[in-house]
Amino acid sequence: MVPVPADRRRVFSGIQPTADSLHIGNYLGAVRNWVTLQETHDCVYSVVDLHALTVNPNPADILRRTRVTAAQLLAAGVDPDRSILFVQSHVSEHAELTWLLNCVTGFGEAGRMTQFKDKTQKQGSEGANVGLFDYPILQAADILLYDAHAVPVGEDQRQHLELSRDIAIRLNSRLGEGTAIVPEALITAATAKIYDLQNPGAKMSKTGSPTGILELLDEPKVLAKRVKSAVTDTETTIRFDPENKPGVSNLLSIYGALTNRAPGDIAAEYEGKMYGHLKVDLAEVVVETFRPIREGAQALLADPDELDRILARGAERAREIAGPVFRRIASRFGLLAPGTPGTPCTPGTGARSTGAR
Numbered sequence: 223m224v225p226v227p228a229d230r231r232r233v234f235s236g237i238q239p240t241a242d243s244l245h246i247g248n249y250l251g252a253v254r255n256w257v258t259l260q261e262t263h264d265c266v267y268s269v270v271d272l273h274a275l276t277v278n279p280n281p282a283d284i285l286r287r288t289r290v291t292a293a294q295l296l297a298a299g300v301d302p303d304r305s306i307l308f309v310q311s312h313v314s315e316h317a318e319l320t321w322l323l324n325c326v327t328g329f330g331e332a333g334r335m336t337q338f339k340d341k342t343q344k345q346g347s348e349g350a351n352v353g354l355f356d357y358p359i360l361q362a363a364d365i366l367l368y369d370a371h372a373v374p375v376g377e378d379q380r381q382h383l384e385l386s387r388d389i390a391i392r393l394n395s396r397l398g399e400g401t402a403i404v405p406e407a408l409i410t411a412a413t414a415k416i417y418d419l420q421n422p423g424a425k426m427s428k429t430g431s432p433t434g435i436l437e438l439l440d441e442p443k444v445l446a447k448r449v450k451s452a453v454t455d456t457e458t459t460i461r462f463d464p465e466n467k468p469g470v471s472n473l474l475s476i477y478g479a480l481t482n483r484a485p486g487d488i489a490a491e492y493e494g495k496m497y498g499h500l501k502v503d504l505a506e507v508v509v510e511t512f513r514p515i516r517e518g519a520q521a522l523l524a525d526p527d528e529l530d531r532i533l534a535r536g537a538e539r540a541r542e543i544a545g546p547v548f549r550r551i552a553s554r555f556g557l558l559a560p561g562t563p564g565t566p567c568t569p570g571t572g573a574r575s576t577g578a579r
């Protein structure tokens with residue numbers, strides 16, 4: 223095991239097990255970055271199954287997807303010797319710290335989260351559950367439990383990160399400096415936005431066209447077919463021009479993101495060539511980038527005992543950090559530590575409340 227130098231800054235991030243495969247957007251926007259951060263940071267990554275419960279998945283789905291998500295992270299290069307990879311519900315301090323943080327978070331403050339508002343608008347407040355309201359506070363608990371300095375997330379998580387920071391700052395001012403580390407958001411530099419291959423006007427997503435998405439666990443044949451049947455336009459020139467040529471430009475963006483090149487430079491190489499050439503080459507790049515991840519994940523899923531052992535070891539290492547941090551914060555709240563004979567018993571100072579508020 224390669225030890226992580228003690229002076230490295232700590233990173234925490236989480237991903238929800240809500241799908242049977244990660245897609246290219248998860249890969250470019252999160253996973254690839256998580257892998258790189260291992261070079262410079264002390265990384266803690268979690269499959270956040272408790273967060274996923276807020277959408278009431280059926281039990282068999284979340285169970286399967288928890289393993290499937292972890293397997294893809296490992297196959298993509300999250301190294302369980304260098305980093306900690308664990309399942310959120312295996313470390314009970316996440317739920318426990320959420321309770322403490324609930325008690326210092328304003329009702330209005332939580333109600334202003336735009337993701338919560340969007341979701342309740344769609345489902346109506348009768349259809350939404352309390353977990354959805356509490357979601358960002360559980361997220362704050364995830365981060366604060368590991369004294370994380372930095373949190374790599376996409377732009378859509380900016381407001382949640384701001385709430386985590388506000389809560390940490392509040393803990394320090396009410397309960398004393400050093401109660402929590404105030405985390406910084408590492409917003410993933412807008413890696414080219416990826417659009418639906420069949421409908422390049424819309425963001426690529428699970429809920430878009432079924433053949434407009436590229437998933438890490440898709441068979442090579444399927445991936446190649448999707449790239450080759452991507453919608454383009456009736457012109458014949460390959461140019462990077464997202465406004466007038468959204469389909470072709472999307473293919474160039476994907477190509478560029480996967481090969482770390484500028485889409486415009488790639489376009490220049492295809493001058494005078496037909497769309498078919500670009501598609502054949504891009505299909506190859508997609509297939510070869512995803513192949514080791516798919517094969518690695520399949521191998522891990524074929525032997526879930528080994529995968530479960532990796533996750534159990536991750537949980538054990540996570541607990542070694544989360545346990546003491548939880549006790550530190552809980553004692554600042556004035557919760558009596560269990561089984562510590564000798565904790566002084568100071569008589570009350572009268573009727574006046576000396577509560578944290």
Ligand code: TRP
Nearest residue numbers: 234235236237270273361364373
């Ligand atoms: N809410 C995050 C997302 O949807 C997932 C998440 C949960 C997370 N806990 C976290 C991300 C802690 C970063 C840190 O992407």
